[in-house]
Amino acid sequence: MKRFFKRREFLKMSSAAALAGLTGNLTGDQAPEKALTIEEAARKVGKLPRRKLGYSGQEVSIIIGSGDLADAPKEAGILCGMNYWHKANQWMRTGTPESILKNREAHICQVTVDRVGGDRHTGRIDEEEHVSYVKEALKSTGLGYFDDMQLHYGYYSAEELKKERGFVRAFERLKKEGLVKHLCLSQHGYAGNSRVPGGESMAEVLTAVVDDGLHEHAQFIYSYGADPEMDRFMELARKKSFGTIAMKTARGIGRMKEDEEFMNKLPAGTSPHNALTRWLTTETMLDAVVMRVRNLDEFVDSYSGAGKELRHKDARAIEMMTVQADKTACRLCTKCQPHCPQQVPIAEILRFERYAVDDHDWSKARSLYAGLDRRGDACLQCQTCVPHCPQGLNIPDKIAAAHILLS
Numbered sequence: 349m350k351r352f353f354k355r356r357e358f359l360k361m362s363s364a365a366a367l368a369g370l371t372g373n374l375t376g377d378q379a380p381e382k383a384l385t386i387e388e389a390a391r392k393v394g395k396l397p398r399r400k401l402g403y404s405g406q407e408v409s410i411i412i413g414s415g416d417l418a419d420a421p422k423e424a425g426i427l428c429g430m431n432y433w434h435k436a437n438q439w440m441r442t443g444t445p446e447s448i449l450k451n452r453e454a455h456i457c458q459v460t461v462d463r464v465g466g467d468r469h470t471g472r473i474d475e476e477e478h479v480s481y482v483k484e485a486l487k488s489t490g491l492g493y494f495d496d497m498q499l500h501y502g503y504y505s506a507e508e509l510k511k512e513r514g515f516v517r518a519f520e521r522l523k524k525e526g527l528v529k530h531l532c533l534s535q536h537g538y539a540g541n542s543r544v545p546g547g548e549s550m551a552e553v554l555t556a557v558v559d560d561g562l563h564e565h566a567q568f569i570y571s572y573g574a575d576p577e578m579d580r581f582m583e584l585a586r587k588k589s590f591g592t593i594a595m596k597t598a599r600g601i602g603r604m605k606e607d608e609e610f611m612n613k614l615p616a617g618t619s620p621h622n623a624l625t626r627w628l629t630t631e632t633m634l635d636a637v638v639m640r641v642r643n644l645d646e647f648v649d650s651y652s653g654a655g656k657e658l659r660h661k662d663a664r665a666i667e668m669m670t671v672q673a674d675k676t677a678c679r680l681c682t683k684c685q686p687h688c689p690q691q692v693p694i695a696e697i698l699r700f701e702r703y704a705v706d707d708h709d710w711s712k713a714r715s716l717y718a719g720l721d722r723r724g725d726a727c728l729q730c731q732t733c734v735p736h737c738p739q740g741l742n743i744p745d746k747i748a749a750a751h752i753l754l755s
Contacts, residue, residue: 386420389644390427397655398429399635402591404530404564406456406495408432410629411654412593412636415439421647423447428651432456434498434567434593434638440488449490458496459485460534461515467719468501468536469543478518486527497528498567502535505548506556516562533557534567534595540685541693542722549682551577558590565591567638569680571599572627573670574738577681582633595638596699597628600677601669602706610672615661621646623665625653640707674739677702684733684743690726694733694743697724701750717754724751 396409409430413422415438426447433448436457448455461478463471482497497519503509522528535554538547550568557563558581566585570578571594585592601620604610614620621639628637637654641647658666678698685694697717704713717723724747733743 384644384648386424386427386644389420389424389648392648393424393428393651393654396425396429396651397629398431400591401432401593401635402565402585403589404532404591406432406530406591408456408636410636411625411651412638414638414640415442417640418642420644421641424644424647425651432458432636434458435460436489436491436494437485439491440485444489444491452492456495457489457491458498458532459494459528460498460500461518462500469541473499473512473514475514475518475521478515479521482518482522482527493526494528496530496532496565497522499533502533502550502566503553503557504538504544505546506553507546509553509556509560530564532563532565532567532591536569537680537682537695539682540688540691541682541696542691543693549577551581554581555584558584558588563590565593565635567593567595569596570594570632570634571597571673571679572624572666573599573674573679575679575681586633592634593636593638594628594632594634596680596702597637597639598624598706599679599702600673600706602702602708603676604669604672607672610668614668615664618661618665619649620665620669621650622653623658623662623669625650626656626658626662627666629653629655631658642708675741677706678741678746679739681738683738684736687733687736688727689730689732690722690728692722692724692727692747693720694747696720697747697750697754700754701746704753714754717750723755724748727751 396411398407398409400406401408409432411430412432412434413425413430415433415435417425422445431454433455437459459482461481462468464474464477465471482494486492486494499515516531519528519531535550537550538544539549541547554566554568557566568578582592598621601624604620625637625639628634639650641650678695680695680699682695688694697720700713700717703709703716727744727747729744731744737743
């Protein structure tokens with residue numbers, strides 16, 4: 349049901365959104381999909397190249413799928429050779445695709461395991477609970493085994509990684525039973541997070557994970573724009589043959605595509621998602637990439653760039669996109685968070701803002717925002733965080749706008 353705003357509230361919302369650069373579709377309505385068949389979409393994209401995922405040795409498509417991928421892009425992806433499935437345990441709710449069950453050995457299916465007894469900030473790693481969950485997921489999905497077992501959201505710090513081995517022990521037990529094969533994690537940053545005392549940045553934790561030597565690969569937040577710490581981590585990962593998968597890659601692109609003036613300035617024959625896919629899969633040290641698409645049109649636009657040369661005009665588009673995104677979309681590096689006297693979870697709030705404004709997933713964004721114990725209205729507008737943002741964002745203004753949009 350649509351919400352109707354009073355004039356005063358609407359003007360306040362419009363002003364804050366414009367100030368923070370949130371020029372997007374406020375309702376999340378999507379344009380109708382063109383009449384493109386699954387087979388046509390697959391032909392336009394072609395076969396997706398594959399790479400070894402670090403020393404796990406798994407040959408994975410350089411664009412990977414997800415358990416929550418819409419049906420049409422999923423089936424088109426399978427025709428294109430997409431063979432790695434992040435969050436395959438989500439098929440517990442929707443049912444495992446028959447095309448995967450019938451050819452199980454051709455697919456690499458990952459189970460994501462969350463902390464228990466709370467959310468990712470307050471929950472615990474629990475060996476017995478993790479073993480039980482994976483077995484239940486296998487029973488519900490009918491997959492027989494999971495190729496990868498992933499600790500969802502990762503570790504809080506290098507210290508927790510070393511001291512808390514419950515997830516690793518759960519993996520080892522399940523591996524002995526032939527129910528899982530490879531150990532991995534997805535990692536977020538926890539530096540300055542008020543709910544995680546002693547939390548460290550994404551790069552710090554991932555560097556410790558590589559040095560620890562038990563996990564074989566990781567997913568992490570990575571997109572265009574300068575990120576020296578993560579670039580150094582990826583150099584280490586490449587040197588150690590540790591597998592790397594980028595997630596949350598399309599920083600700010602959703603709002604760019606709704607900015608007609610910006611889109612008209614892009615070099616002819618380019619599009620933001622296509623240029624981004626080319627850059628991620630040919631100009632970085634990544635093994636694979638997660639890039640969410642909602643329909644077959646987006647599937648073709650994005651995935652047809654996979655493994656393709658970054659042309660001069662694409663490089664120019666990336667430069668323009670970087671400038672634009674640095675003005676509007678948080679990189680989620682968490683460098684500002686330790687400096688907030690109110691301990692506002694800045695990166696969390698602006699991650700949810702990206703779900704809403706760029707991905708048009710307003711339900712998810714608002715639900716996650718409602719679950720925070722400290723929201724944007726706790727910000728005092730003191731500006732203490734601003735000097736620590738590598739992008740130079742006016743963080744207090746963005747937090748205020750996000751609070752209005754997501755409340």
